[in-house]
Amino acid sequence: MADQIATERAKMPAAHNxxxxxxxxxxxxxxxxxxxxxxxxxxxxxxxxxxxxxSIHEKVGATGFVLGIDPNPNLIDQARQNAPDHAGLAFEQGDVYTFDTAERFDVVTCSRTLQWLAQPKEALLNMKRFVKPGGFLSILDFNHEKLSWTPEPPMSMRLFYDAFLAWRKDAGFDNAIADHLDGLMRQIGFQSIQVEPQFEISRRGNADFAVTSRLWAEVAELRGPQLVKAGYITEEQRLQAISEYDNWIQTDGESMTVYLLAVEAQQT
Ligand SMILES: C[S@@+](CC[C@H](N)C(=O)[O-])C[C@H]1O[C@@H](n2cnc3c(N)ncnc32)[C@H](O)[C@@H]1O
Structure with a gap:
């Protein structure tokens, strides 16, 4: 039952993202x-x-190979449609807990995904298997508890954000996963682990402030209906959060800092 709730809540809605x-x-x-x-x-x-x-594929070039996996068939369809027809880039439907392949990779990367998993250690253990000796496991993820806004956003957005964190926590997801990755990597046998802050800071004055700071309005648009359905907020509260937050971006909003860490280790 708990597993079912986690899988259901982790599922990205089918809409264009x-x-x-x-x-x-x-x-x-x-x-x-x-x-x-x-x-x-x-x-x-x-x-x-x-x-x-x-974007990774552009960097590894025609002689490299990049495989993207995701359990969501809609996203894999979109990924295939958006990808240039190239032998060095492939997408497969696959779940991090059960995925298997005989191939070993120079880099296994997993960004913004462990935040959606109730068993991150099991996921890390499986991913570690696919890293070549001398290769790297590279994880990028959030601590949602450390998000900050200046000044405070409207109460309606606070309410949405707090409901989002409660909805996630009740599914078994770790809202502070970024700060627990170092320990988890140690538990699965890595010894030398690099932790690098990768904070995303949106500031008024940056050309893309209106786009990047809108992240939480977009989450309310895309994920919000799941929270409404599960009874964490009402539809009115969701819509109010979006419109008042959009107004904050246009008027008072100065900055938003999203807390992300990259945690990386080399396979021996
Ligand atoms: C926030 S998106 C991150 C996408 C991309 N890595 C990025 O950084 O923009 C989280 C992704 O995790 C995927 N996901 C959820 N559960 C998963 C699982 N059990 N195994 C692998 N991927 C999963 C979702 O389908 C979704 O595409």
């Missing part, structure tokens, strides 16, 4: 840049609609 689609290695997974070079093989776990995966 602008948040996933505007991501690239440069703007959303910069920690990977130090690993990516022509010819290497990369596994991208929880690849969504494949935007970051395509």
């Amino acid at each position: 602008p948040v996933l689609e505007r991501r690239t290695v440069e703007n959303a997974n910069q920690n990977l840049l130090k690993f990516l070079r022509p010819g290497i093989h990369v596994l991208d776990v929880g690849c969504g609609s494949g935007a970051i995966t395509r």
Whole structure:
């Protein structure tokens, strides 16, 4: 039952997802840049609609290979449609807990996905198997409890955000997963672990402030209906959060800092 709730809540709605689609290695997974070079093989776990995966593919070039896996068939369809027809880039429907392959990769990357898993240690253990000796496991994830806004957003958005965290916690997801990754990586046998802050800071004055700070209105648009259905907020509260937050962006909003850490280790 608990597993069923987690799987249901982790499921990304079928609609086009602008948040996933505007991501690239440069703007959303910069920690990977130090690993990516022509010819290497990369596994991208929880690849969504494949935007970051395509960007990884550009870096590893025609001699490299990138495989993106995701359990959501809609996202895998979108990823295939958006991908150039190229032998070095593939997408497969697959779940991090059960995925298997004989291939071993130079880099196994998993960004913003462990936040949606009730058993992150099991997921890490499975991913570790696919890293070549000398290769790297690279995880990027959030601590949602450390998100900050200046000034405080409208109460309606606070209410939505708190409900979002409660809805996630009740499904067994760790809202502070970023700060627990170092310990989890140690528990699965890695010894030398690098932790790098990858905070995403949206500031008024940046050309893209209106787009990047809108993340939580987009979450309320995309994920909000799931919270309404599960009884965590009402539809009126969801719509109020979106419109008042959009108004905050246009008027008082100065900045938003999303807390993300990259946690990486080398396979011996
Ligand atoms: C927030 S998206 C991240 C997409 C992309 N990695 C990024 O950083 O933009 C989380 C992804 O995790 C996927 N996911 C959820 N449960 C999963 C599981 N058990 N195994 C693998 N991926 C999973 C979802 O389908 C979704 O595409």
